[in-house]
Amino acid sequence: MKSDRIPVAGLDPAGIETLLESRGIESRYGRRLLYWVYRKKIKSFGEIKDIPARVIKSITENFDTGLSSPLASERSADGSEKYLFTTTGALLHETVWLPDEKRRTVCISVQSGCRMGCRFCATGQAGWGGNLTAGEIVNQVISLPHSFTHVVFMGMGEPGDNIEEVIKAANILTAEWGLAAGSSKVTVSTVGVTPSVKRLLDETECNITLSMHSPFPDERLGVIPAEAMWPFTETLRVMKEAGNRGKRRFTIAYVMIEGKNDSDQHLEELKKLLSGTGIRVNILPYHPLGEDSERSSSDAEMIRFKHLLVTAGISASVRRSRGTDIAAGCGMMAGRKGKPDTPAEAPETAGI
Numbered sequence: 001m002k003s004d005r006i007p008v009a010g011l012d013p014a015g016i017e018t019l020l021e022s023r024g025i026e027s028r029y030g031r032r033l034l035y036w037v038y039r040k041k042i043k044s045f046g047e048i049k050d051i052p053a054r055v056i057k058s059i060t061e062n063f064d065t066g067l068s069s070p071l072a073s074e075r076s077a078d079g080s081e082k083y084l085f086t087t088t089g090a091l092l093h094e095t096v097w098l099p100d101e102k103r104r105t106v107c108i109s110v111q112s113g114c115r116m117g118c119r120f121c122a123t124g125q126a127g128w129g130g131n132l133t134a135g136e137i138v139n140q141v142i143s144l145p146h147s148f149t150h151v152v153f154m155g156m157g158e159p160g161d162n163i164e165e166v167i168k169a170a171n172i173l174t175a176e177w178g179l180a181a182g183s184s185k186v187t188v189s190t191v192g193v194t195p196s197v198k199r200l201l202d203e204t205e206c207n208i209t210l211s212m213h214s215p216f217p218d219e220r221l222g223v224i225p226a227e228a229m230w231p232f233t234e235t236l237r238v239m240k241e242a243g244n245r246g247k248r249r250f251t252i253a254y255v256m257i258e259g260k261n262d263s264d265q266h267l268e269e270l271k272k273l274l275s276g277t278g279i280r281v282n283i284l285p286y287h288p289l290g291e292d293s294e295r296s297s298s299d300a301e302m303i304r305f306k307h308l309l310v311t312a313g314i315s316a317s318v319r320r321s322r323g324t325d326i327a328a329g330c331g332m333m334a335g336r337k338g339k340p341d342t343p344a345e346a347p348e349t350a351g352i
Contacts, residue, residue: 007066008037009142010135010168013177023062029055031177037065038178041142066135067143070095083144087112087136091129093156095140097148105150108140110166111157116191117225118211120255122289123156132157134168141179151181153188154209158226160193163200170204183207189253191226192235201242207249209282210235214261215269240277250279256297256305257286267305271312280315281306287321 006019016034017027029051036048045060070083083095091112098105112129114121141151151173153159159166166188172178173186183205190197191211200208212232214220221227239250252274256262270281283306286296297305302318309316 005062005064007064007133007135008033009066009139010133010137010165010172012168012171012175019063020059023058025055025058025062029059033059033063034177037067038138038142038172039180041067043067067139069143081146083140085136085140085143087132089130091132091136093129093132093136093140095144095155097144097146099146103150104146104148105152106141106144106146106148107152107154108137109155109157110137110153110159110162110169114157115161116158118191119223120213120257120286120289125289131162131165134165134172137165137169138172138179141173148181150185150187152186152209158191158193159188159200160190160196163193163196166196167199167203170200170206174204174206183248187249187251190235191224192230192232193226194230194235194238197235197238201238205247207251208239209251209253210239211253211255213255215266215273219261236273236279239279250277252279252281253284254281255284255286256302258295258297258301260294262297262301262305267308270309271314274309274314275312278315280317281309283316283318285319285321 008016011019011034013031013034017030020030020033021027032048032051036042036045040047042048042065044065045056045063048056051059068085068087070085072084074082076082079099081097083097084092085095086092093109093112095109096107098107109132111131113127114124115128117124137153140155141148153166153170170186170188173181174183184207187207187209188200188204189209189211190200197208197210200206210232211224212220213223217227217231217233220232242250252270254261254270274281283302285302286294288295299318306316306318
């Protein structure tokens with residue numbers, strides 16, 4: 001049953017202070033409250049040690065932490081873990097934790113389902129649920145039983161289609177009063193909703209990844225319908241012209257499909273588009289869905305592609321698949337509730 005209490009997760013200092021005052025509680029407790037929720041990951045306000053009991057009583061009557069534990073989890077043979085969350089409105093969404101030596105990345109969702117309709121992505125095929133709030137987005141980082149070094153908005157949903165909440169969440173993740181991850185450790189991935197990319201550039205300092213698929217617009221349109229409304233060339237132009245490139249990293253995510261987008265013509269067009277821009281390329285393997293007969297380019301072909309980009313002066317890397325045995329790889333998350341291998345007990349978090 002939905003509570004009338006206001007969730008603290010998702011608020012910034014100005015927001016919590018205004019709400020406290022409106023309920024007769026001194027605003028000076030606002031930042032301490034955010035600290036206990038965002039940094040200490042409290043389950044209840046009774047755990048707070050430095051706010052008077054009478055104030056805690058009022059806070060408890062009017063507010064909720066906004067944090068919730070995962071419903072279920074699955075562990076991959078490679079050590080990565082996928083978690084299933086839900087909201088008070090029953091919106092299922094998935095989160096992946098990816099440990100890799102000293103790097104511990106959390107891949108978070110911004111929607112339950114997706115409206116972009118990308119042909120190679122399981123999320124959109126699972127149906128549309130709705131947008132997640134900033135609190136529900138950051139909860140995926142806070143409420144995991146793991147620490148983190150990096151956060152990537154690369155889970156379920158299109159960040160550009162929920163940009164208001166994504167910007168709020170990104171600022172909570174990076175701000176000193178929030179999780180203090182630092183903007184260089186947070187990456188937002190998008191199909192290229194150009195107005196939203198402009199807002200990310202203006203209102204955050206996070207890294208931005210553009211999912212391209214093909215450097216030829218007509219080919220891209222056949223796989224990423226958003227190309228019709230927001231041509232990737234326009235988004236790429238905005239990224240190239242951004243005046244704050246020194247503060248953030250721009251990347252092209254390039255999922256390689258055998259015989260589809262791995263030809264020398266594709267390679268030459270990528271070189272033409274990216275030469276001298278400082279924008280790097282992440283080459284990713286393709287994960288077929290259902291009865292899809294297409295398959296990923298070979299490891300050797302992806303390495304060749306990368307080598308030729310690098311020799312042309314374009315920074316590039318090949319990203320290995322993680323968590324494919326638990327459907328946690330790129331484009332595989334669908335938010336379907338399955339039987340967990342390991343129940344998740346308590347709240348606590350990339351480049352992919």
